[in-house]
Amino acid sequence: MKKRHNGWAIVVLLGLLGWGIFDAEFLNRQEPIASSSEEGNGQIGIEKGNTAPDFELQQIGGGTVKLSDLRGKKVILNLWATWCPPCRAEMPDMQRYYEENKEEGVVILGVNLTDTEASPEAVADFVKLYGITFPILLDPEKEVANVYKAISIPTSYIIDSSGVIQNKYIGPMNEETMENMLSAIQ
Numbered sequence: 001m002k003k004r005h006n007g008w009a010i011v012v013l014l015g016l017l018g019w020g021i022f023d024a025e026f027l028n029r030q031e032p033i034a035s036s037s038e039e040g041n042g043q044i045g046i047e048k049g050n051t052a053p054d055f056e057l058q059q060i061g062g063g064t065v066k067l068s069d070l071r072g073k074k075v076i077l078n079l080w081a082t083w084c085p086p087c088r089a090e091m092p093d094m095q096r097y098y099e100e101n102k103e104e105g106v107v108i109l110g111v112n113l114t115d116t117e118a119s120p121e122a123v124a125d126f127v128k129l130y131g132i133t134f135p136i137l138l139d140p141e142k143e144v145a146n147v148y149k150a151i152s153i154p155t156s157y158i159i160d161s162s163g164v165i166q167n168k169y170i171g172p173m174n175e176e177t178m179e180n181m182l183s184a185i186q
Contacts, residue, residue: 057137079150090172
């Protein structure tokens with residue numbers, strides 16, 4: 001009887017491993033990058049070519065940020081949480097990319113899924129620990145997470161200077177990925 005249980009355990013573990021590999025490959029795919037000449041279709045939504053849905057959230061350290069106020073800049077809208085290992089892994093790259101490109105009109109908005117955190121203070125501690133200087137916004141009611149369908153995190157939207165979504169990326173981004181996506185848009 002004991003050997004039978006071990007056999008099932010192996011089958012279950014192999015199945016989980018297989019699903020994890022499939023899931024990682026599926027989630028880390030990216031949609032093709034739109035050309036910089038592609039204009040929005042005039043619809044508000046989260047699909048490529050839609051105008052990004054507007055929102056206004058409280059920023060860590062005070063004040064609010066409204067997405068539509070950033071028109072004229074390229075925006076990486078990154079939905080994340082402190083407890084998420086891939087989110088933690090991408091933060092140093094995001095910070096470096098932001099520092100290197102903020103003078104050229106690039107903004108990274110880190111929208112924290114605050115309802116999943118121990119406390120807003122835990123988010124502030126994380127920001128301080130990682131030396132993050134780009135805006136970190138708190139989404140305590142999951143309003144933005146729900147609108148932008150952040151089912152898996154990190155999820156990032158690449159928004160052009162006209163406020164149009166040009167790409168969506170699920171999974172951790174590195175500097176090269178960010179550069180490739182943003183250099184292809186206006």
